[in-house]
Amino acid sequence: MALDTTVAQASGRVPITVVSLDGELDASNFTALIETVRGLYDAGSRHLLLDLTDLRFMASSGLVALHSIVRLMHGEPPPDPEAGWGALHALGQDVSEGSTQAEVQLCGAQPAVERVLSRTGLNRLFLSHPDRATAIAAF
């Protein structure tokens, strides 16, 4: 049930932090991923690409992680399970108005992961690219 996280820097039009996920994202490790991204934001990262090429499985807690990551990268306070629909709703609002947030983007999602994202509608929150090179060019 392990998840290996690799962090790299890339430069497109802006500096991009690439976080590659290798393994399974589930209830046992999603908070660790959130903490990794929190550290990256604190260290100055402002554009994040999640490379999902080697992510074989994502449980529903992975959705909570993705949501939290978007919040963090927007400088929102850390997600609190007892409160805090606000930021995501604001994002949802943007989506219904025809724009989406671009600070966090995805690439390389495999069919199993893509299925979870599209079934739950969370794909609406993200620009998703087939591979890393295309994604980096899109920032």
Add this chain to the structure above:
Amino acid sequence: MSDPLPPGGPGVDAILAPFRGLASSLSIAIHDASGVRVGGTSPVDAPPGSLTRDIVAGPLVGGRVLAWGSSVATPLAVASVESLAIALGIAHTVGGAGIADVVAARRIEQELAHGRRLQRSFVSLVAPEVPGYELASHYEAAREVGGDFFDLFRMRRRGRPLSVVIADVSGKGIAAALLMAFSRPLLHAAVDNTTGPAEALERTNRILVQERRSSLFITALCAMLALSTGRLRLANAGHEPPLIVPGDGSPILPVDVGGPLLGAFGSLGLFEAEVELGAGDVVLFYTDGVTDARSAAGDRFEEDRLLAAIEAARDGSGTGHGTAAEIVESIRAAVTSFQAGMAPADDITIVAIGRRRPVLRRGVRRG
């Protein structure tokens, strides 16, 4: 770690369980009277510089482990975490985790137990009477408090249609249980007071968004079954698609109509699907605890094994088509054997509704 204590007592591991989370500041070793280590938080858990406390566990007396701190002359009866904490507190009064930490850990344990009980009460365990239909379900709670619930009830409107709600809060623990407690009656009321399942989900979503209850999400599926016609209307907010298992043996079909999960977006824009259950047909609802179930080797149960379990129920059925109860039992057994005795990491919920075949009555000869 072996536990040489006689059965009937709390056991070293059980007593120590709440302490393990405190291992960063405290490590505990328990020895029997002859000095042999019989338990404790693992020494590798303890970072350098942390305090180690030794407890000597004596024989079991009256179901209680007799234990004392290494520097305490009088044995203390340890029947609970609190008394062990007091034992530690007396033995070592300087630094480390105090009694307050230990009692707090104990309280969290108790809250989790409450949460699990709370959660069970949210699952509809008493199925309503539905003439002409067969209802079957299976629910298995995760190790932690999970977020599944389902609700089967006869609606108040004309014809008393059967309503089915199945949902999964994404997340675990008390926050998930609370959100479930909030959402279940909300969904029930919405279903009973709207014209259809899509509207019921939209209304629930609106309330969740306006109330800003939590940062967690809920996937939910709502269905309404008109009993006289077998007409099933359903709408789906991010949940696993239900499966139609035809009574004539033809292929199993997912009802692929979906939309985003509850609580994340201002409006869902859901569409409804409508299917007709014929005699012998079964509709199956489930949560991702089934398809995400994990084997010891790390494989996931996935949809293929789910379909195979349904087919096995059809093949092995005395009726030749698989009743709702046979299908639920076949899936339950397959998941259990797949997990090879491990407790599920996520809640598992399976609900099946079958339309009974009309009973053929033989003419009764009179006279």
